[in-house]
Amino acid sequence: MRRLRRTAALRQLVAETALTPNDLIAPLFVREGIDAPEPIASLPGVVQHTLASLCSEVAELQARSIGAVILFGVPEVKDPIGSGAFNPDGIVQVALAKLRDEFGDSIVLIADLCIDEYTDHGHCGVLTPEGAVDNDTTLEIYARAACAQAVAGADIVAPSGMMDGQVAAIRSALDTESHPETAILAYAAKYASSLYGPFRDAVNVELPHGQDRRAYQQDWRNAREALEEVRLDIEEGADMVMVKPAVTYLDVIHLVRQEVQVPLGAYHVSGEYAMIKAAGVAGWLDAEAVAIEQLTAVKRAGADFTLTYFAKEVAEQL
Numbered sequence: 429m430r431r432l433r434r435t436a437a438l439r440q441l442v443a444e445t446a447l448t449p450n451d452l453i454a455p456l457f458v459r460e461g462i463d464a465p466e467p468i469a470s471l472p473g474v475v476q477h478t479l480a481s482l483c484s485e486v487a488e489l490q491a492r493s494i495g496a497v498i499l500f501g502v503p504e505v506k507d508p509i510g511s512g513a514f515n516p517d518g519i520v521q522v523a524l525a526k527l528r529d530e531f532g533d534s535i536v537l538i539a540d541l542c543i544d545e546y547t548d549h550g551h552c553g554v555l556t557p558e559g560a561v562d563n564d565t566t567l568e569i570y571a572r573a574a575c576a577q578a579v580a581g582a583d584i585v586a587p588s589g590m591m592d593g594q595v596a597a598i599r600s601a602l603d604t605e606s607h608p609e610t611a612i613l614a615y616a617a618k619y620a621s622s623l624y625g626p627f628r629d630a631v632n633v634e635l636p637h638g639q640d641r642r643a644y645q646q647d648w649r650n651a652r653e654a655l656e657e658v659r660l661d662i663e664e665g666a667d668m669v670m671v672k673p674a675v676t677y678l679d680v681i682h683l684v685r686q687e688v689q690v691p692l693g694a695y696h697v698s699g700e701y702a703m704i705k706a707a708g709v710a711g712w713l714d715a716e717a718v719a720i721e722q723l724t725a726v727k728r729a730g731a732d733f734t735l736t737y738f739a740k741e742v743a744e745q746l
């Protein structure tokens with residue numbers, strides 16, 4: 429076997445998987461009411477952007493051949509129903525319009541569609557008087573958010589709240605409100621992972637003590653259940669599906685790839701980024717090499733694209 433491993437040129441010739449910048453989607457945070465970018469302690473190198481710094485970041489990503497970004501908003505004011513997610517002047521809507529204006533169709537704009545960044549209780553849905561997440565009332569809010577994002581210029585909306593029926597509700601609202609061209613990237617198999625901690629710092633979300641998202645996100649002991657989630661989302665109208673997180677769910681990515689023909693994404697999440705970065709800073713690992721190895725593994729497992737905080741840094745090396 430070693431004959432074909434002898435030189436870099438031979439190895440390149442027989443490489444089965446090639447990671448390219450085009451496989452990477454950069455998650456970006458935009459915060460309302462700040463006038464300078466704000467660093468995020470648990471995500472070194474990632475910031476909460478102002479509208480202006482968001483635009484320069486997108487230009488830099490484009491210069492490195494990254495073709496798509498996904499936006500998350502950090503509002504100044506939160507409320508029980510997360511109105512910032514659907515108000516036309518909510519921060520993500522404003523940012524989408526500005527980016528569309530500045531970059532035209534040269535970049536794919538994806539809007540994460542959820543309300544946890546906008547609710548004062550931090551859950552991904554509205555609550556019943558007893559404090560449970562109310563599935564169907566939440567769907568009405570997601571539908572409004574999808575339309576607001578479409579009007580503002582999103583090419584793709586990406587529901588991440590794991591409510592049952594969310595894709596059908598969003599598809600129907602988009603079609604009714606004359607946005608049949610807006611695509612849906614479903615966070616189809618999203619696990620109740622402990623790897624989202626740094627993200628919650630990035631969007632200033634804290635769940636009340638002792639609460640978690642296990643009543644809506646998937647139990648990580650289950651893989652077959654992911655196939656059912658994916659099947660339902662495609663049936664409801666998802667154009668693309670996603671598995672999240674990435675590296676601890678390579679088996680799930682592989683299974684889904686075998687089952688479906690639609691584009692499949694993976695989300696290399698904040699905790700995956702933070703672990704590698706922290707070990708890199710300590711001098712324990714070569715962070716960039718580990719990032720490229722992990723992102724290549726995600727592609728090898730079957731993902732067509734990966735959302736990753738490493739997008740810019742890794743694209744420079746590819």
Ligand code: PBG
Nearest residue numbers: 542544588623624627697698699
């Ligand atoms: C929900 C959402 C989360 C992430 C993306 N969308 C947080 C959560 O489910 O708690 C996490 C992404 C990451 O950790 O990088 N709006």
